[in-house]
Amino acid sequence: xxxxxxxxxxxSPTGFMHVGGVRTALFAWxxxxxxxxxxxxxxxxxxxxxxxxxxxxxxxxxxxxLGLDWDxxxxxxxxxxxxxxxxAQRLIDKGYAYADPYTEEEVESFRKKAEExxxxxxxxxxxxxxxAAWDGTKPLRFKxxxxxxFEWNDLVRGTLSAGEEALDDFILIxxxxxxxxxxxxxxxxxxxxxxxxxRGEEFISSTPKFLSLYEALEAVPPQxxxxxxxLGPDGxxxxxxxxxxxxxxxxxxEGYLPEAMVNFLALLGWxxxxxxxxxxxxxxxxxxxxxxxxxxxxxxxxxxxxxxxHEHIKKLSEEAFAKRLKDFIQxxxxxxLVPLVKERAQTLGQAAQILKTEFDFLSGEPMxxxxxxxxGAKAEAADVQNYLTKAVELLSGVSDEGFTxxxxxxxxxxxATEVGRxxxxxxxxxxxxxxxxxxxxFTLAGLLGKKTTLERLNKALSVIK
RNA sequence: GGCCCUAUCGUCUAACGGUUAGGACGCCGGCUUUUCAAGCCGUUAAUCCGGGUUCGAUUCCCGGUAGGGUCACCA
Numbered sequence: 300x301x302x303x304x305x306x307x308x309x310x311s312p313t314g315f316m317h318v319g320g321v322r323t324a325l326f327a328w329x330x331x332x333x334x335x336x337x338x339x340x341x342x343x344x345x346x347x348x349x350x351x352x353x354x355x356x357x358x359x360x361x362x363x364x365l366g367l368d369w370d371x372x373x374x375x376x377x378x379x380x381x382x383x384x385x386x387a388q389r390l391i392d393k394g395y396a397y398a399d400p401y402t403e404e405e406v407e408s409f410r411k412k413a414e415e416x417x418x419x420x421x422x423x424x425x426x427x428x429x430x431a432a433w434d435g436t437k438p439l440r441f442k443x444x445x446x447x448x449f450e451w452n453d454l455v456r457g458t459l460s461a462g463e464e465a466l467d468d469f470i471l472i473x474x475x476x477x478x479x480x481x482x483x484x485x486x487x488x489x490x491x492x493x494x495x496x497x498r499g500e501e502f503i504s505s506t507p508k509f510l511s512l513y514e515a516l517e518a519v520p521p522q523x524x525x526x527x528x529x530l531g532p533d534g535x536x537x538x539x540x541x542x543x544x545x546x547x548x549x550x551x552x553e554g555y556l557p558e559a560m561v562n563f564l565a566l567l568g569w570x571x572x573x574x575x576x577x578x579x580x581x582x583x584x585x586x587x588x589x590x591x592x593x594x595x596x597x598x599x600x601x602x603x604x605x606x607x608x609h610e611h612i613k614k615l616s617e618e619a620f621a622k623r624l625k626d627f628i629q630x631x632x633x634x635x636l637v638p639l640v641k642e643r644a645q646t647l648g649q650a651a652q653i654l655k656t657e658f659d660f661l662s663g664e665p666m667x668x669x670x671x672x673x674x675g676a677k678a679e680a681a682d683v684q685n686y687l688t689k690a691v692e693l694l695s696g697v698s699d700e701g702f703t704x705x706x707x708x709x710x711x712x713x714x715a716t717e718v719g720r721x722x723x724x725x726x727x728x729x730x731x732x733x734x735x736x737x738x739x740x741f742t743l744a745g746l747l748g749k750k751t752t753l754e755r756l757n758k759a760l761s762v763i764k
Numbered sequence: 765g766g767c768c769c770u771a772u773c774g775u776c777u778a779a780c781g782g783u784u785a786g787g788a789c790g791c792c793g794g795c796u797u798u799u800c801a802a803g804c805c806g807u808u809a810a811u812c813c814g815g816g817u818u819c820g821a822u823u824c825c826c827g828g829u830a831g832g833g834u835c836a837c838c839a
Binding site: 470572719726 | 765767768770771775777778786787788789790797800801802830831832833834835837838839
């Protein structure tokens with residue numbers, strides 16, 4: 300009988316969605332979807348101090364943006380306190396849990412001493428001989444049943460192991476009545492039937508504790524798949540908020556496409572067979588496999604993210620891109636400009652910027668600068684004047700209705716080629732756009748129409764004089 | 765300090781004992797109907813070091829080195 304795959308994403312509500320967490324969520328989601336399994340969203344809100352209001356909405360919005368839908372949840376651990384108490388009681392009954400008799404200060408002094416002696420701190424060295432019954436005012440600690448070496452399989456790393464030092468009597472229930480992560484996540488994974496746990500490297504060293512707890516609870520542990528870390532752009536440090544890591548939704552605000560983000564994140568620490576780089580969400584689901592997840596950490600390279608994003612923009616139809624851009628800038632976009640912006644902008648943010656600063660030639664009255672008009676022209680002012688005059692003359696011969704960019708090109712281009720392209724086309728382009736950077740003069744003329752085109756050319760002529 | 769993990773171009777990665785070590789991003793250069801963008805073509809660039817095993821190691825083993833993780837009433 301094949302067991303159905305169940306994965307989960309279990310963030311804590313800190314108000315910040317870092318890309319590392321998102322990538323872990325993505326892999327868990329990809330695997331669940333690929334296997335036709337279940338993906339659970341669970342909120343690990345057992346630390347009341349760190350909880351930030353609105354986090355749960357923030358998490359859900361982030362996942363929705365990326366298109367990572369969940370089948371169950373959000374399940375809040377804070378709603379399940381009685382459950383953890385029940386499971387804790389089982390451990391107490393079996394003699395695998397006891398009340399911690401020490402004060403926080405006392406434990407702290409043990410820790411300090413161990414640190415000074417350069418030994419790892421192990422609470423179990425201070426295990427009380429006959430602890431009082433747990434009344435809920437003191438932390439409840441797990442009594443590790445057997446101090447031994449652990450070895451287990453990781454779907455990404457292969458066989459992993461740890462010595463006895465990794466085992467300790469950790470806290471199950473805090474003195475405020477809330478369970479710790481160490482306890483709650485295991486109870487939940489058991490109750491929710493989680494089969495595959497995707498998680499960060501930082502949990503490798505605590506795995507023996509988890510395994511020990513599974514044994515005490517007589518439950519079968521899930522499969523573990525350790526994800527590689529995502530590192531900051533400089534150095535080898537983990538990408539963190541402190542080093543300027545952005546919240547996921549900041550990328551949305553900058554105009555990245557969710558499918559591009561998913562594509563980029565999937566390729567950070569995973570690679571399918573073959574040399575394809577651009578994938579749709581569905582293609583990723585098809586191609587995904589845990590076996591091809593990378594072991595070593597990967598740097599988050601925004602340059603490549605930009606490229607991936609641009610590739611996805613290029614894949615969009617003009618209509619689709621126009622719709623996204625409109626939604627992004629919250630205003631209508633001149634249809635004629637859409638294809639021009641689409642090939643230039645790597646993000647919707649860039650598109651908005653280009654529209655505002657470079658492609659405003661349709662509306663505004665260009666300001667002319669003689670130096671700029673002549674800058675790229677490989678001819679004297681007097682010659683340029685002659686060329687433009689001739690261009691005006693040629694364009695006057697084109698009918699109003701037939702004044703398309705193709706028609707403009709047809710009459711101007713041969714002439715420009717004859718006398719020197721740059722000498723005609725550069726000043727013409729500047730005359731029409733007023734900008735050093737712009738689309739080509741034919742496109743501009745077609746967009747502006749005959750009347751405006753001629754007006755602008757004449758005005759430029761008067762400036763050159 | 766203990767325990768643990770990792771190691772191919774600057775970056776993301778391919779090559780699961782035999783390749784001129786491949787691709788992509790970026791960089792640089794060139795081409796294309798002027799600028800910018802796009803497009804096309806091309807150049808540069810890597811197996812951390814030392815031992816084994818083997819006819820043959822990027823690949824397997826051991827040891828270094830480097831980087832990282834962890835040792836919370838945080839997750």
